[in-house]
Each structure stands twice: as C-alpha cells, then as structure tokens.
Amino acid sequence: MHEMGIVLHLAKTLDELAEEQHITKIGSVTLQVGEVSGIMTELFTDAWNYFKVRHPVLTESELILETLPAVTYCQNCGKTYETVKYGKICPHCGSPETYLLSGNECIIKQIEAETEDGTESEETVTIE
Ligand SMILES: [Zn+2]
Numbered sequence: 001m002h003e004m005g006i007v008l009h010l011a012k013t014l015d016e017l018a019e020e021q022h023i024t025k026i027g028s029v030t031l032q033v034g035e036v037s038g039i040m041t042e043l044f045t046d047a048w049n050y051f052k053v054r055h056p057v058l059t060e061s062e063l064i065l066e067t068l069p070a071v072t073y074c075q076n077c078g079k080t081y082e083t084v085k086y087g088k089i090c091p092h093c094g095s096p097e098t099y100l101l102s103g104n105e106c107i108i109k110q111i112e113a114e115t116e117d118g119t120e121s122e123e124t125v126t127i128e
Pocket of ligand 1: 076077090
C-alpha cells in the first residue's frame, strides 16, 4: 500500500525531527498532498492513526491534509493549465507536448510542536 509507505516515512522523519529539536509533543501536522500524487486521503488517515499510537511524540497529534492543485505546462505554447480538468492535451493550443509542473508531491507544510523547554516551534519539511 502506497499510503503506508509514505506515512512510515513521515513518522520516521518526525521522530528524527523530534530528537533533533527536543520536541516532546507534536500537536498538528499539516500535509499538502498533490492532486495527482495517487494518495488516497482516507487510506492515508487510516495509516496515520495506525502509526501515531506507536510513536510517543505523535500520540496526540492531528493530521491536517490539504490538496495541492495539479498544474501542467505546455511546451508548444508555453502556457499552464489545470491537469485534472484537461489531462495531457493543452486546452490552449491542443498540443500533447505537455508535462506535469506540480501536483505529484507530498509536502509537510507545517508542524506544530512543543519542545522540552516549553516553547512551541513550527517546521517545514519536504518529503522526497
Ligand atoms: Zn499549448
């Protein structure tokens, strides 16, 4: 399952971050999920709930998912358009010479966390 792998990676990243930054508790994690990344948000939440109880810093955390719109670039006319609406054919000139600019990624936009000394910190991490 695709989602399990990403959540596993995410949990590992957060564990490492917690150790580095002396984070004792993660409050919320905002994740941007690309529209065409193939990630099913329901499965993702299930996987998250499975993993969070196994990671002490994540136990009380909340996962917030945001959709990142997919954008395609046309090499023929140089314009961009909505991938989900038009697919691989450019709606401006009808060319199939297009490629995906964004919408295939999964990015940690924001993490709200509490550190050992009681300060709150915010982090931004990109999942490769
Ligand atoms: Zn075009």
